[in-house]
Structure formats: C-alpha cells, structure tokens
Amino acid sequence: MTTCLWFKRDLRIQDHPALARAVALGRPVLALYVVEPAYWALSDTSHRQWAVTAEALAELRDAIGALGTPLVVRVGDTVEVLRDLHARHGFTELVSHEETGNAWTFERDKTVAAWARDVGLPWTELPQSSVVRRLQSRDDWSKQRDRFVVAPTANTPPALRGVAENSGRIPSARDLGLEEDGCRLRQHGGRAAAEACLQSFLTERGLTYRKDMSTPVAGERACSRLSAHLATGAISVREVFQATAARQRQVRGTRDGWGGSLKSFQSRLAWRDHFTQKLEDEPELEWRCLHSAYEDLRPRGPDAARLSAWEAGETGIPFVDACMRYLRATGWLNFRMRSMLMAVASYHLWLDWRATGPHLARMFTDYEPGIHWPQVQMQSGTTGMNTVRIYNPVKQGHDQDPTGAFTREWVPELRDVPDPYLQEPWRWDGAAALLGHTYPAPIVDVAAAAKAARQAVWGVRRGSAFRAEADRVVERHASRKDRTGRFVNDREKMKDPGPEQLGLDL
Numbered sequence: 001m002t003t004c005l006w007f008k009r010d011l012r013i014q015d016h017p018a019l020a021r022a023v024a025l026g027r028p029v030l031a032l033y034v035v036e037p038a039y040w041a042l043s044d045t046s047h048r049q050w051a052v053t054a055e056a057l058a059e060l061r062d063a064i065g066a067l068g069t070p071l072v073v074r075v076g077d078t079v080e081v082l083r084d085l086h087a088r089h090g091f092t093e094l095v096s097h098e099e100t101g102n103a104w105t106f107e108r109d110k111t112v113a114a115w116a117r118d119v120g121l122p123w124t125e126l127p128q129s130s131v132v133r134r135l136q137s138r139d140d141w142s143k144q145r146d147r148f149v150v151a152p153t154a155n156t157p158p159a160l161r162g163v164a165e166n167s168g169r170i171p172s173a174r175d176l177g178l179e180e181d182g183c184r185l186r187q188h189g190g191r192a193a194a195e196a197c198l199q200s201f202l203t204e205r206g207l208t209y210r211k212d213m214s215t216p217v218a219g220e221r222a223c224s225r226l227s228a229h230l231a232t233g234a235i236s237v238r239e240v241f242q243a244t245a246a247r248q249r250q251v252r253g254t255r256d257g258w259g260g261s262l263k264s265f266q267s268r269l270a271w272r273d274h275f276t277q278k279l280e281d282e283p284e285l286e287w288r289c290l291h292s293a294y295e296d297l298r299p300r301g302p303d304a305a306r307l308s309a310w311e312a313g314e315t316g317i318p319f320v321d322a323c324m325r326y327l328r329a330t331g332w333l334n335f336r337m338r339s340m341l342m343a344v345a346s347y348h349l350w351l352d353w354r355a356t357g358p359h360l361a362r363m364f365t366d367y368e369p370g371i372h373w374p375q376v377q378m379q380s381g382t383t384g385m386n387t388v389r390i391y392n393p394v395k396q397g398h399d400q401d402p403t404g405a406f407t408r409e410w411v412p413e414l415r416d417v418p419d420p421y422l423q424e425p426w427r428w429d430g431a432a433a434l435l436g437h438t439y440p441a442p443i444v445d446v447a448a449a450a451k452a453a454r455q456a457v458w459g460v461r462r463g464s465a466f467r468a469e470a471d472r473v474v475e476r477h478a479s480r481k482d483r484t485g486r487f488v489n490d491r492e493k494m495k496d497p498g499p500e501q502l503g504l505d506l
Helices: 018-025 049-065 077-091 103-119 141-150 191-203 207-214 215-222 226-232 237-251 258-281 304-313 318-330 335-348 352-365 368-381 391-399 405-410 444-461 466-475
Strands: 002-007 029-035 073-074 091-097 121-128
Touching: 002 018, 002 077, 018 091, 018 121, 029 049, 029 077, 049 073, 049 191, 049 226, 073 077, 073 237, 077 091, 077 103, 103 121, 103 318, 103 368, 121 258, 141 237, 141 258, 191 207, 191 237, 207 215, 207 258, 215 318, 215 405, 237 258, 258 352, 258 368, 304 318, 304 352, 318 335, 318 352, 318 405, 335 368, 335 391, 335 444, 352 368, 405 466
Parallel strands: 002 029, 002 091, 029 073, 091 121
Antiparallel strands: none
C-alpha cells in the first residue's frame, strides 16, 4: 500500500501539513508534481511565473531526494497522470493541500475529486493557510486566522519511505510553449531564496517598511519581497508570521522604527488571507463583477489602442508608464503602484477589468489569484462596497518619485524635460518637439477622464436596488474590525466622497 502526496503550490518540505499527514499514515510515499501544459497556456500565466516555479521545483526535488525518495515530475493532464500511477502503484490515499487558485485549477480539482470517487480513492486535502473552506460567516474569521498562524508548524520528517519510480525531468519554458517575456530583473525562486529574503527583511531591509512601502523607489528594498515565494509555496504564511512575531519580541521597547514596521507587515499578511478568502467564498468574481450593476458599465470589447498603450507603458502619462515598464522588467511592483496602474486603466482609460486583469496577472511573478482578482475589482470600483479610489497619476508621480529619478530611469525619453514638468510634459514649452515624436502625447486628459469616470461609477450606486445587492456583498465579503486594529469595518455605510476627491489613496 502507498500514499500519493500531490504537490501543487506548496513547493517546500517545511511546515507542510500534507507531507506530515502522508508520513503519519505509515506507508511508502509517492511524491508527485504534475506540470500541466493547459494551465501554462492560460491568459493569466507566463514565462516569468514558470521560471520562478521551476526554480522552486528544482529545490524541492533535491529536498525530497535528500529524504530518501524521488520527487516524481510528470507533464500532462493530472487525472491521466494519477490514473497511470495509481494503476502501477495502487496507492490507497491521495493527500494534498487545499488550493485557492484560478477557475482552471478549481475545475481541475473537481475533476480529480470525481475520478477519486469513481475509483474509491480517499483524497485528503489539508489547509496550508488560514483560508477556510465552506466558511459560514465572516464574523469570527480573524479569530480563526489567528489560531491557525500561531499553531505549531508541521514537523519536517528526517526521512521518507518512497517507491521505485523514475523521477522525470522538469520541462523548460520552451517545452511548455512559453515565450520569453522580457523579465530580465526578476527574483529567483526556491526555498533558499525565500529564507534569505525573510532573514534580510526582518534584520535589515524592513526597518523602513512602514515609511517606504508606498514608493517604488525605496519599496523595492524596504518591502519584504516574499510574495513570489508565498505564491509558489516555497515558504508558508505561518512560517513568515511566526518568524516576524519572534523578531517583534526581540525589538519590543526599542524606538528605532522596527516595532511599527513589523506591525504593519503582520497586518498585510492578515490582509493577504482576507482577500484570498473572498475568492474561496465566491470563485465567480474572477470573471463577473461582484456587484451585478457594474456588468455593463464599461465596454466588454476594450479600446484596443488604449489597452495596447497601457500594457506597453506608452500612455503618455509618465509615472504610469514608468511603473508599467518597471513591472515588465522585474515582475514586481509595490502595492500602491499596482493599485494605481489598475485604477488608471479602469477609470482614466475606461477599460474593463476583464481585459486588463490578465495582463497584470502575467506580469506578476507573485501572481496569487485570491489576491489578484478581488483587488482588480476593488481598484475598478465594481465590488459595490468599497470606496471609489481614483488615483491622480500626476500627483502620485510627484508624491512617490519626488526627485524624478525613477521616472527618468524607466522613461528615458523624458531625460531633457525640466523637473517641474516631468510628470506633466504636455505643460512644458518644449513639448511640441517631444510629444508624438520620441514620447507619446497623453492618450486621455487626466483630469477630465477622472471626472467622467467618477460620475459614471457613482451614478450606478444610487437607488434601492443597488443597495439591496450591496448589502449581500458586504455581509459575505466585508472585513470586520478586530481588537488588534489590523482590519477596518468595511460594513460601514458607503458615502459619496464628493466631486473634488479625485486622488484618494489607499
């Protein structure tokens, strides 16, 4: 008798409840990872994501091998792979972690469940985060989350009894038909990189996290940069939480800034699970507006020229273009600038989130569906419960890049524009020789586009029919204020902030 341990986005052996379960069953373990070509052909997956995954997978293969058994890597359809291995090894239980992925992985898991039922194979799925399956109410969710993250981490076994099976080869991006996407400055994946990243953040880089997280200039260093490792599962949320808590105890009573920065970071770890819970509770928000009144707000067929300019970083709005070009080259961007890119696409360019969301997903090496799709809708104003946030990209450029160094680095066409006009080159008296020649003229009037968008979005919110559905959304998905102050009460009544408030930030 054998147990099949199916790895998905949990590419580690530390704090791995599914691995601990497989070992506890006392049978030989067939450790399996399936590379699914159909998944890597989706509109929200990319070469850069596979590169990070493949690096984590290679380290996992070495770690499993060191325990005494091979990591079996197969390329193909998961059910077909499981069917073949089941026929040859006769495993009596399938063990894995629960996954809150995109719609494709959700359907894949349902197909695996149906096959397992048909052959009488028990499939045990264990949580690797505080996301709760079949959650009945959000009221006590934060307490459940706290219990999960403080619980002891799962033990790493000293050895693993395995089976005789060819380990297989990790395919290349070319094998999967993935084209190089220009991510020349991306982070490397894997457990070693994750541990080093956590250590350097907690002891060096994180000191200015609270102050610097909002700017792409300093945020590249001051932010934790753990998101890609959490997305592949090279490190667990519980490990990160507990390491941070230990560091908080060390710095307690000091006044050098560590206490505030670590508290802010713990808060964002909690928000990470909060947003993932939204997709777990309502998978449809990946493809339909959370509030149905917004379904036809923007054209389903996007303006192709605007979409292309936004994707390429050629909108003629300097700070927007700098952020998009930086993202394309690195695979990462700080949260506020991600929000700004999405908001500009949705409000100023009036593009539907279903057209722009997949592009950002592909660009992020840390793409996490449970964060991405709720945030895409939140920044597009289609949830029916969140305040409409229309970023002023000119103001953001001045605020987050006050010296202009970031903008000039990523938009070198503007090197000769005087500092006062860098974020608004159309106001410069030398603009005629620049705009439309070496750098595009802005594709929209920033102020006029924001005003029109705001009126359209808030116009939908008026009326009793809107409120009735909004109440349902709030009850199911809104955060509840907790005693630690990490969460706000999203159930408070929404208010129109007035016509002047066009640059509200997170």
